[in-house]
Amino acid sequence: MPHLMKQSNGQRTLSLADMLRSYGTVMAGVLIIIGFSLLNPDTFATWSNAINISRQISFLVIISIGATLVMSVGEFDLSIGAMASLAGVIAAKLASEQVPIILSIVVPLLLCLVIGYVNGWIITRFRVLSFITTLAMGTILGGFTFWYTGGATIFENIPDSFRYLGQTSWLGIPLLSIVMIAIILLFWFMMSHTALGRRMYAIGGNEMASRVAGINVGFNKNAAFALCAALAALTGILMASRLGSAHPTGGNGLFLPAYAAVFLGITVGKAGVPNIWGTFVGAAIIGILANGLTIMEVPTFMQDVITGMIVIAAVIMQKLGRDSR
Amino acid sequence: MPLLSVKQLDKMFGQHYALKDVSIEIEAGEVHALVGENGAGKSTFIKIITGVYQPTAGQIFWNGQEVQIDSPAAARQLGINVIHQERHLIPSFSGTENLFLGLPYPRQKWWPGIRWKEMERRAEQVKAELGIDIPLHLPVAEMSPPERTLLEILRAMLLDCKLLFLDEPTASLTDQEAELLFSLINRLQSQGTAIIYVSHRLDEVFRLSDRITVLRNGKKAGMLTRAEANRERLIRLMTDEEKVAVPQQRQTREVSQEPIVLDVKDLATLDGKVKKASLQVRRREIVGIFGLAGAGRTELLEAIYGLRPLKRGVITVMERQTSSPTPAQSLKNGVVLIPEDRRGHGLVMNMSIRENMTLPILSAYTSSGAIRGKKERADVREQMTSLNVKATDSEQRVSELSGGNQQKVVFAKALMSSPCLFLCDEPTQAVDIMTRNEIHRLLREQADAGNGVLFVSSDLPEVLEVADRVVVMHDGESIAELPVAGLGAEDVLQLCYRQRKEGAASHEAK
Numbered sequence: 001m002p003h004l005m006k007q008s009n010g011q012r013t014l015s016l017a018d019m020l021r022s023y024g025t026v027m028a029g030v031l032i033i034i035g036f037s038l039l040n041p042d043t044f045a046t047w048s049n050a051i052n053i054s055r056q057i058s059f060l061v062i063i064s065i066g067a068t069l070v071m072s073v074g075e076f077d078l079s080i081g082a083m084a085s086l087a088g089v090i091a092a093k094l095a096s097e098q099v100p101i102i103l104s105i106v107v108p109l110l111l112c113l114v115i116g117y118v119n120g121w122i123i124t125r126f127r128v129l130s131f132i133t134t135l136a137m138g139t140i141l142g143g144f145t146f147w148y149t150g151g152a153t154i155f156e157n158i159p160d161s162f163r164y165l166g167q168t169s170w171l172g173i174p175l176l177s178i179v180m181i182a183i184i185l186l187f188w189f190m191m192s193h194t195a196l197g198r199r200m201y202a203i204g205g206n207e208m209a210s211r212v213a214g215i216n217v218g219f220n221k222n223a224a225f226a227l228c229a230a231l232a233a234l235t236g237i238l239m240a241s242r243l244g245s246a247h248p249t250g251g252n253g254l255f256l257p258a259y260a261a262v263f264l265g266i267t268v269g270k271a272g273v274p275n276i277w278g279t280f281v282g283a284a285i286i287g288i289l290a291n292g293l294t295i296m297e298v299p300t301f302m303q304d305v306i307t308g309m310i311v312i313a314a315v316i317m318q319k320l321g322r323d324s325r
Numbered sequence: 326m327p328l329l330s331v332k333q334l335d336k337m338f339g340q341h342y343a344l345k346d347v348s349i350e351i352e353a354g355e356v357h358a359l360v361g362e363n364g365a366g367k368s369t370f371i372k373i374i375t376g377v378y379q380p381t382a383g384q385i386f387w388n389g390q391e392v393q394i395d396s397p398a399a400a401r402q403l404g405i406n407v408i409h410q411e412r413h414l415i416p417s418f419s420g421t422e423n424l425f426l427g428l429p430y431p432r433q434k435w436w437p438g439i440r441w442k443e444m445e446r447r448a449e450q451v452k453a454e455l456g457i458d459i460p461l462h463l464p465v466a467e468m469s470p471p472e473r474t475l476l477e478i479l480r481a482m483l484l485d486c487k488l489l490f491l492d493e494p495t496a497s498l499t500d501q502e503a504e505l506l507f508s509l510i511n512r513l514q515s516q517g518t519a520i521i522y523v524s525h526r527l528d529e530v531f532r533l534s535d536r537i538t539v540l541r542n543g544k545k546a547g548m549l550t551r552a553e554a555n556r557e558r559l560i561r562l563m564t565d566e567e568k569v570a571v572p573q574q575r576q577t578r579e580v581s582q583e584p585i586v587l588d589v590k591d592l593a594t595l596d597g598k599v600k601k602a603s604l605q606v607r608r609r610e611i612v613g614i615f616g617l618a619g620a621g622r623t624e625l626l627e628a629i630y631g632l633r634p635l636k637r638g639v640i641t642v643m644e645r646q647t648s649s650p651t652p653a654q655s656l657k658n659g660v661v662l663i664p665e666d667r668r669g670h671g672l673v674m675n676m677s678i679r680e681n682m683t684l685p686i687l688s689a690y691t692s693s694g695a696i697r698g699k700k701e702r703a704d705v706r707e708q709m710t711s712l713n714v715k716a717t718d719s720e721q722r723v724s725e726l727s728g729g730n731q732q733k734v735v736f737a738k739a740l741m742s743s744p745c746l747f748l749c750d751e752p753t754q755a756v757d758i759m760t761r762n763e764i765h766r767l768l769r770e771q772a773d774a775g776n777g778v779l780f781v782s783s784d785l786p787e788v789l790e791v792a793d794r795v796v797v798m799h800d801g802e803s804i805a806e807l808p809v810a811g812l813g814a815e816d817v818l819q820l821c822y823r824q825r826k827e828g829a830a831s832h833e834a835k
Contacts, residue, residue, distance in 0.1 A: 205673035
């Protein structure tokens with residue numbers, strides 16, 4: 001989201017339509033927060049619930065940032081859900097076998113990094129669709145995870161130290177939220193202020209022009225897939241740490257909301273491209289909705305319906321805003 | 326009564342007038358040229374008459390009746406069609422299927438199947454009427470550019486077309502192919518179809534049109550009949566400058582003592598588009614590559630730059646030899662490519678001017694991992710000023726710029742890496758005269774500064790005007806290398822066409 005507010009031309013004032021186009025999604029998020037606060041002043045609008053939300057959304061935010069990277073190079077990775085599940089069970093299994101905690105985190109991270117790189121390599125080397133390749137890779141990983149666990153949840157003999165990341169707070173702030181913020185800042189910096197990020201955006205904008213500009217398209221795409229996979233793995237590991245257990249399909253449910261968050265994020269700002277802050281806003285809206293609706297005892301299936309409708313509304317709004325230009 | 330009469334048309338985008346108070350009358354059966362620099366409002370005018378944009382103010386009369394053209398479909402209903410620079414065809418469909426796009430397909434009587442025979446019959450009929458011979462059974466992907474243009478014209482004529490816009494129709498055609506198009510235009514005209522001909526190529530405009538309307542900055546600058554029009558007058562109307570830059574006759578430089586920047590020996594590409602090409606470019610020298618369409622000119626540049634895998638051959642840039650160049654390596658050696666297709670290959674349209682310009686040299690702006698924004702911005706601004714890029718600032722998206730300014734950004738991007746060799750592919754295609762002159766001046770400046778320039782152009786006068794030496798290509802081979810001094814257009818064309826005949830003869834002999 002390179003220059004959101006730096007429209008330095010004098011004559012063009014920020015009209016209402018412009019405002020809506022750039023900040024409509026953010027405003028919708030604020031409205032949702034105000035709405036829930038008015039409806040549930042005692043339960044929703046409290047400091048402890050805010051902390052709660054920040055912890056709840058951390059998984060979605062981290063995995064969505066990975067999806068943002070892949071989408072910024074113009075591709076999709078549909079294996080992130082399976083990747084998160086796999087990393088979660090491997091981490092939990094290693095921990096339960098009393099492998100040092102640092103290793104039980106690093107091993108699945110590196111493994112998924114490599115798998116992600118392979119995803120990218122297949123796609124760039126053989127010029128096949130990422131959609132199909134990663135769908136198939138997700139299926140493979142799902143099968144592998146099932147074989148590895150025998151289909152059962154891993155929860156026995158997991159040491160307390162494995163739960164540290166997921167269950168501890170520093171100065172009242174959950175470690176999960178701190179990790180999330182660190183990841184946001186790190187990848188925002190990468191996408192906006194480093195050559196790698198600029199090159200990824202260039203590839204997503206025009207692959208051929210990027211080639212002419214001497215950019216190694218293959219390597220940069222592979223890097224996006226590898227980083228995306230690593231972030232999915234981190235999400236799975238953090239989930240396992242939070243729960244103190246890992247289910248073979250534990251991360252699968254994050255896959256669709258992650259892309260919903262990225263698409264919501266694209267509607268944030270003028271640029272109309274996947275961007276880190278936008279994705280954060282998107283994931284936060286989805287998370288806040290889930291939290292608020294749960295407080296109001298709306299059943300989960302209804303929450304899904306509402307979340308889906310909001311994503312559709314957001315993309316339509318942006319499209320309308322663009323066409324009226 | 327005119328066929329189309331437009332009165333006091335205004336079109337505003339935000340605060341800015343794209344068209345202001347434009348009135349034009351088009352008679353049935355006339356060829357009416359519309360000329361003007363890029364950004365003069367030609368495209369906006371086309372889009373309003375074809376129903377893509379709605380005018381902010383003004384009236385449109387069709388056969389004397391006031392009409393609202395509120396969609397492209399409404400325009401087609403009236404008999405208004407447009408043939409764009411970019412083709413609007415589906416590559417995987419056959420010619421016949423493309424003809425019927427958007428039309429009701431003829432149906433079988435008893436079930437909803439398509440009567441293919443009937444479609445073919447109607448297609449053949451229009452083909453015969455217009456005397457256009459193109460292989461309609463082929464998928465469009467296998468047709469040549471002129472065949473595609475003719476197909477689009479056929480498609481327009483299948484409907485009852487009374488007014489046809491041709492937007493730079495000869496941009497991708499060779500002279501021979503253009504001739505075909507011109508004779509078709511004459512035939513359409515004699516059938517009573519009015520044609521609005523939009524082109525930068527003034528020779529064509531003089532040759533074809535009955536009347537010429539000149540647009541400048543969104544306003545009508547004047548209307549001339551063919552008898553009144555001449556080049557000087559037209560250019561003056563378009564540019565509004567008393568002093569029109571007349572292309573100066575240039576002296577060819579003496580470069581035989583200069584070191585060789587680029588040496589290409591026996592180059593052949595894996596895809597067979599380039600079969601055997603050799604050439605040299607010295608410092609301070611501008612070398613033009615000319616050839617008929619399909620001769621492999623673009624492909625040769627791409628191969629030198631590293632976009633096309635080589636089968637054979639050696640490329641030496643400043644004494645560094647390679648037989649498998651890559652774009653990154655070329656850039657490092659000081660070679661830049663200015664591609665023909667600036668939207669597709671030259672620019673990332675949704676990025677800013679700054680981001681586009683520094684894309685090839687990002688590493689130079691990176692220190693300890695981060696891009697140094699201040700330095701980047703300052704350098705980009707400096708380059709924009711020196712090339713006179715017209716934009717609100719360096720953060721404007723390139724998609725918002727006019728064609729000529731986009732091309733300047735492409736050049737600015739190339740200059741940012743201080744190259745020693747420029748590979749330019751059709752650098753002045755579809756840009757206005759002012760930009761064209763600026764680009765020529767720039768190429769000369771670069772040569773004067775000690776760099777080499779290798780450029781491809783389909784515009785032979787341009788090659789003869791700008792280059793010191795011309796390399797003639799034919800069918801993937803470089804067949805001649807001629808100094809430009811004293812060389813006439815005829816000499817070069819004869820080489821191209823003679824070679825073509827010989828090629829045909831040798832085929833027959835086999």
